[in-house]
Amino acid sequence: MGKSQRDKGHNWEREVSRRMREFGVDARRNITEAQLGNTGDVHVYNSNAEMIACIQCKNMKSPSIWKAMTEAIASCDIHRRLGEEPFPVSVVKRTAKPGNPVEEYAVLRFEDFCNLIVSYKFGEPIRRYMEMGAGNIDNPGDMN
DSSP states (O other), X not given: OOHHHHHHHHHHHHXXXXXXXXXXXXXXXXXXXXXXXXXXXXXXEOTTSOEEEEEEEEEESSOOHHHHHHHHHHHHHHHHHTTOXXXXXXXXXXXXXXXXXXXXXXXXXXXXXXXXXXXXXXXXXXXXXXXXXXXXXSXXXXXX
């Protein structure tokens, strides 16, 4: 990979973390990835300073969402071995030809998406919902 491609990728990582912080999310660019291997480009933390999401950023003409998710899942596996429980996300930017719009997507596994919706809808932390077994709860009010 050439320097311009690396710079383009690093700039996208900075932009993703900056834009997430504008929404009030504690998102930090992972600058140790080069030393530690694939541990995610951007990490998202909750109010208890626990990593809750590990983001793989891709900025290219024809990004492979599958490859980006495979990398995101692999980086989460590393963190799980360290005792953390983040879920994988890929934030993909498809660069456009002049005159065409740029496309940006956040991609996550369906199960993680459902956990986010439950967390939002019922105001419960995702981890608590997952600990009780998502499939074992008919009424999220039972989590109390």
